[in-house]
Amino acid sequence: MxxxxxxxxxxxxxxxxxxxxxxxxxxxxxxxxxxxxxxxxxxxxxxxxxxxxxxxxxxxxxxxxxxxxxxxxxxxxxxxxxxxxxxxxxxxxxxxxxxxxxxxxxxxxxxxxxxxxxxxxxxxxxxxxxxxxxxxxxxxxxxxxxxxxxxxxxxxxxxxxxxxxxxxxxxxxxxxxxxxxxxxxxxxxxxxxxxxxxxxxxxxxxxxxxxxxxxxxxxxxxxxxxxxxxxxxxLERIEPGVMGTVDRLSQTTGRVVIEQGAVVENSIVHGPVVIGPDTKIISSYVGPFTSIGPNCMLQDSEIENSIILDGSSIHGVSRIARSLIGRNVEVNRTSRLPNTHQLMVGDHSKIQVSS
The missing domain is CATH 3.90.550.10 (Spore Coat Polysaccharide Biosynthesis Protein SpsA; Chain A)
Structure with missing residues (x-):
C-alpha cells in the first residue's frame, strides 16, 4: 500500500x-x-x-x-x-x-x-x-x-x-x-x-x-x-523534561518541557507547556497549554493557551491568551502618552484589545 x-x-x-x-x-x-x-x-x-x-x-x-x-x-x-x-x-x-x-x-x-x-x-x-x-x-x-x-x-x-x-x-x-x-x-x-x-x-x-x-x-x-x-x-500527553536552564527564582509545575539552550529566569511556568530551544523566558508567566517555538523572547509578560512560532518576541504585555503568533513577530508595550494602540496588521487578521 x-x-x-x-x-x-x-x-x-x-x-x-x-x-x-x-x-x-x-x-x-x-x-x-x-x-x-x-x-x-x-x-x-x-x-x-x-x-x-x-x-x-x-x-x-x-x-x-x-x-x-x-x-x-x-x-x-x-x-x-x-x-x-x-x-x-x-x-x-x-x-x-x-x-x-x-x-x-x-x-x-x-x-x-x-x-x-x-x-x-x-x-x-x-x-x-x-x-x-x-x-x-x-x-x-x-x-x-x-x-x-x-x-x-x-x-x-x-x-x-x-x-x-x-x-x-x-x-x-x-x-x-x-x-x-x-x-x-x-x-x-x-x-x-x-x-x-x-x-x-x-x-x-x-x-x-x-x-x-x-x-x-x-x-x-x-x-x-x-x-x-x-x-x-x-501537551496533556507530553513527557516532562528540562534540558535547558531554570534559575532558582523560577518555578515550574506540571508537565513542562524546556528544550536545550532555553533559559527561564525569575519566571513561573505552569504546564503543560513546551518551550523551544534557545528561547528566553524572563520575569514572565507562561500558563497551561502554551507552546513557544525556538529562538523566542518573552519578557515581563504573561501568556497562556497559545502558540508562538519561531523567532518572535513579546515584551511587557499582559495578558495574552487563546492566540496564535507567527514567526518573527514583535509584540511590545509602550509607556508613551497618549495611551493608544499602535498596530501594523496584515490582511485577514483578527485582533482583540481590552478597552
Missing part, C-alpha cells in the same frame, strides 16, 4: 499566517501538523508516500526532505492550481500505479493514527473506505449516510439539512477502482473535481464503499480554535 498526502491548498482560514507559510506546517506542541500525519502513515506500515504540493511546495520540501527522517520514501507531485481532491488522485496516477493507497489530507490531526483504518482495509474487500466521526454541527462538513452493514449509501457536501451526524474525516483508503471514478466525473460548480463525486460514482456503479470510525481524537486544523485544541491534547 502507498500513501498520497495532500499538502497544497491556500489555508484561507489561517490567514495572514498562511500568506507566507504552508498551513500544514503550523506547529502543534512545536511540531508541524504535517509531521504527525507522516508519522501515522509510517506507523501503519506504509513507506512509499506521494506528497501533493502547491504554491508553498518549496517550504514543504524543505521541511520533509526525502522523507528519510520519518523512515519514508517521499515523491513530490506538483499541482499547478487547487483543482480538487479528486484532481490530486488524477495527477498522482503514475506514482500510485495500480496499488491500493491511503489519501491523507495534510492538515488533519488524528492523535491515535491510522493503523486500525489501514488494517481494516487490508482485511476487507472494499474499493473505498471512508473515515467518519460524529460531530455536533454536520452542516459544516461532508456528511455520510450508512446502510445496515456500515456501507455508505449516500454522501452530501455541507447539506443544509443533514441526514446524519457523521462527518467525513480527511483520510480515505482506495483500491485502483478510484482511478476510473476520477476520470468519469466532471468539475463541480466551484470548478473542482470533488472526491465526494468520485466516491458517489463508485457507489452508483456497484463498487464496495464502506465506513470506518475514528479511533480517538480528530481535528481539521484549518481554524485557530482547532489548532489550540490540538495543542492542548498533545
Amino acid at each position: 502507498k500513501a498520497l498526502v495532500l499538502a497544497g491548498g491556500k489555508g484561507t482560514r489561517l490567514r495572514p499566517l498562511t500568506h507566507t507559510s504552508a498551513k500544514q506546517l503550523v506547529p502543534v506542541a512545536n511540531k508541524p501538523v504535517l509531521y504527525y500525519g507522516l508519522e501515522a502513515i509510517r506507523n501503519a506500515g506504509i513507506t512509499r508516500v506521494g506528497v501533493i504540493i502547491g504554491d508553498t511546495g518549496h517550504e514543504v520540501r524543505d521541511a520533509v526532505g526525502d522523507g528519510s527522517m520519518f523512515g519514508l520514501d517521499v515523491t513530490y507531485i506538483p499541482q499547478e492550481a487547487p483543482l480538487g481532491l479528486a484532481h490530486c488522485v488524477l495527477i498522482a496516477r503514475d506514482f500510485l500505479e495500480d496499488d491500493p493507497f491511503v489519501m491523507y489530507l495534510g492538515d488533519n490531526f488524528l492523535i491515535d493514527g491510522i493503523t486500525d483504518l489501514v488494517d481494516a482495509f487490508d482485511a476487507a474487500d472494499h474499493d473505498a473506505q471512508i473515515l467518519l466521526t460524529k460531530v455536533a454541527e454536520p452542516q459544516f462538513y461532508g456528511v455520510a449516510e450508512l446502510g445496515p452493514d456500515g456501507q455508505i449509501v449516500r454522501l452530501e457536501e455541507k447539506p443544509e439539512h443533514p441526514r446524519s451526524d457523521l462527518a467525513i474525516v480527511g483520510v480515505y483508503t482506495f483500491s485502483p477502482a478510484i482511478h476510473e471514478a476520477v476520470q468519469a466525473i466532471k468539475p463541480s460548480a466551484r470548478g473542482e473535481l470533488e472526491i465526494t463525486d468520485a466516491i458517489k460514482w463508485l457507489i452508483d456503479t456497484g463498487h464496495r464503499v464502506h465506513s470506518h470510525f475514528v479511533n480517538g481524537y480528530w481535528r481539521d486544523t484549518g481554524r485557530l480554535q482547532d489548532l489550540l485544541e490540538c495543542n492542548r491534547i498533545v
Whole structure:
C-alpha cells in the first residue's frame, strides 16, 4: 500500500499566517501538523508516500526532505492550481500505479493514527473506505449516510439539512477502482473535481464503499480554535523534561518541557507547556497549554493557551491568551502618552484589545 498526502491548498482560514507559510506546517506542541500525519502513515506500515504540493511546495520540501527522517520514501507531485481532491488522485496516477493507497489530507490531526483504518482495509474487500466521526454541527462538513452493514449509501457536501451526524474525516483508503471514478466525473460548480463525486460514482456503479470510525481524537486544523485544541491534547500527553536552564527564582509545575539552550529566569511556568530551544523566558508567566517555538523572547509578560512560532518576541504585555503568533513577530508595550494602540496588521487578521 502507498500513501498520497495532500499538502497544497491556500489555508484561507489561517490567514495572514498562511500568506507566507504552508498551513500544514503550523506547529502543534512545536511540531508541524504535517509531521504527525507522516508519522501515522509510517506507523501503519506504509513507506512509499506521494506528497501533493502547491504554491508553498518549496517550504514543504524543505521541511520533509526525502522523507528519510520519518523512515519514508517521499515523491513530490506538483499541482499547478487547487483543482480538487479528486484532481490530486488524477495527477498522482503514475506514482500510485495500480496499488491500493491511503489519501491523507495534510492538515488533519488524528492523535491515535491510522493503523486500525489501514488494517481494516487490508482485511476487507472494499474499493473505498471512508473515515467518519460524529460531530455536533454536520452542516459544516461532508456528511455520510450508512446502510445496515456500515456501507455508505449516500454522501452530501455541507447539506443544509443533514441526514446524519457523521462527518467525513480527511483520510480515505482506495483500491485502483478510484482511478476510473476520477476520470468519469466532471468539475463541480466551484470548478473542482470533488472526491465526494468520485466516491458517489463508485457507489452508483456497484463498487464496495464502506465506513470506518475514528479511533480517538480528530481535528481539521484549518481554524485557530482547532489548532489550540490540538495543542492542548498533545501537551496533556507530553513527557516532562528540562534540558535547558531554570534559575532558582523560577518555578515550574506540571508537565513542562524546556528544550536545550532555553533559559527561564525569575519566571513561573505552569504546564503543560513546551518551550523551544534557545528561547528566553524572563520575569514572565507562561500558563497551561502554551507552546513557544525556538529562538523566542518573552519578557515581563504573561501568556497562556497559545502558540508562538519561531523567532518572535513579546515584551511587557499582559495578558495574552487563546492566540496564535507567527514567526518573527514583535509584540511590545509602550509607556508613551497618549495611551493608544499602535498596530501594523496584515490582511485577514483578527485582533482583540481590552478597552
